[in-house]
Amino acid sequence: MKHLLSKRSALKSLLIALLASQVGAASAQEPVQLVFRQFDPPTEIAGLVAAVDAWNASHPDIQVKLETLAGGDTLAQLAREVPAGAGPDIQQMAFVWTRDLARSNLVLELGALAAANPPGAGIEDFLATELATLDGKLFGVPWSADTFAVAYRPDLLEAAGVAFPGTWDELTAAAKTLTNGDGQYGFCFPAGSSPDSGIWILANYYLWSNGSALVEEASPGQWQVGVTAEDLVGAMSYFNGFFEAGTAPESLITVNAWGDPEILGGLGRGDCAITIFPPQTFRAAQGQSEQPLLTGPIPAGSDKRISHLGGRALGINPNTKHPEAAWEFLRYLVGPETFKTYNQYPAQKSLLDSLDFPEAEQGYVEMLPQAQTFERYISSPIPVSTMTALINREFGAVFSDQRTPEEASQAILSELESLLARGKQ
């Protein structure tokens, strides 16, 4: 009997060992599965898809699934998912999101991973790292960088005998000459009131180039309104002037996105002679235009010529089961291999310096060194999205004759004051 029992025990042990080895072998062969979520439009990510495919082909042990979510929903989705223990392993983020996400522990602190296995030539080699850090800790790696430039149809300017406008006033004059009353407008821009409307960018370029900003840090930690009613009235009246003069179509008052067919296709069709575009939208417009397109610098104000340095950063979900694998993939995304197919400007300075910009994109080459991040707003107690929504709403109210520039500027000032006061509490 004893002999039989020991035989049974031996058999059991053998079976368990066999099973364990099978499970072990299976898990050893099972590749790590990562999810990478991005929010750029599917029409603009063919190069990124190719880069992810290339990674998957060369890394059978770490397979990545690319997921796309609409830009406007991404932030809220992350805020819901991560506290619930879910979400993608690697997340594309707008530069301006990183600190908000870091403050609430919605992205992983990357200091240790970056120190052990630095990206590219080290994290110092990246643009806009100040936006990726909170209290000296790294929470994101800047991935792509961009700014805006004036995009125009050189043939239309030449036909009208108009020189490229170097200042805001020259832009007004050029738009007037280029508008022919037969469906061709001088200047097109998104003038919608949505919280994500592009007028936010133009309003800030105008204010910054004329020496003001919505809020400013008077002393460390002490924020105040940095713009006067006069400055705001000037900015609103300036852009509203295009609608009043008929040099921009009124239909743009409902357009929020730079890539809207009204603007993007309008440039190609010759309905619009001049607009302002980020690089990827400019390239999309080139694809739709039979005539060549060019870019030039943003118009200068009384103080300077300026644009913003925007872009995308990459973060890792604190819930990921594979932080090392996620970091490895993140390093690949910010590296030169990705940018062979990914049609964006890299945020890695050494990589950016080695880039050959096409002739048509010289406007971006000229603006990148003069571009400044939204850091001046991000550090303030007011969420940038709240400021954006406020500016877009009030500019839209002026464009649609709902309010005068004076009334709208007072509404902006009083709301900024109240938001700053609330932020101090």
Added chain:
Amino acid sequence: MAQSPDMAADAVASAPAAGPAQAWAARLEPYALVMPAMAVLALFFAGPALYNIALAFQELSLFDLGREGKWVGLDNFAAVLSDPDTGRVLFNTAVPLTLVTVLARLVLGLGLALLLNATVFRRWRLGWLVRSLLLVPWVTPPVVAVAAWKWLLDARYGVVNQLLVGSGLIEQGIPFLAKTSTVWGAVQTMLIWRELPFVVVTFLAALQSIPSELREAARMDGASTFRIQKDIVLPLLRPVIAVVAMLTTIWTFNNFVYVWLATRGGPGDYTQVLATQMYMTSFVDYQVGAGAAIGVVMSLIMFVFALAYFFLLFRDR
């Protein structure tokens, strides 16, 4: 079929050989049978609603949803009610969005239903075709419907403006969604077009359930078509009209999709309604607690409306 607890208890008492365990089981059986339904209701309806109410009393950022916010009592409600914009946003929600579109749907819906109930469609066997065509807007997803309407109403390339310009009625295309004078009309058109079929189909079903003998008897007594509709059909339709009016009012008052997709509350804040305001507060300003307070206020308004509506409508019964 589930028994009531009393019936179950009586059944147990009359059973001659039932032990205490069986008696308890019989008593618990009705509760056990309704438990799954109650659990679903609690999980998917009561739970989120209670969570939303709890959020309304907290100061909580969108980024801190996983944690408990700071309890602030009625501060969020005080902020909503003292906000100078709330009155205008409430008016936008109640009048141009809800009242106008509900009335238009009821009137148009009743008219169309009476028309479609005409015997000519049955005689020519066209009823199925008309009903199918009628459902086209309703089966179109709102996102597609609004996108299509925005394209139709585009100032430069839209079909509506091209027709108006081509017919010489106007010289230049009208940017319907950009002008304060036309934007509400455009949003209302989109909403009514998409939501009208529900009203028509419901009224049509109610009309078809009215016995034809009533109409024939009235006709034999010399009643005109107008008198028949007014004194026989309409009174019989009254309960259906009441329910449809209440349902469409609640759905429209809480609706977010049409305004958001068509205008995002613009131009400026001209078409801002409570639902878009709630979204902006929660997901643009990141104040989830304040956004939840707007949601609770909306629910309370609709609750009071429903109570008052039923009281006025059925006070005679």
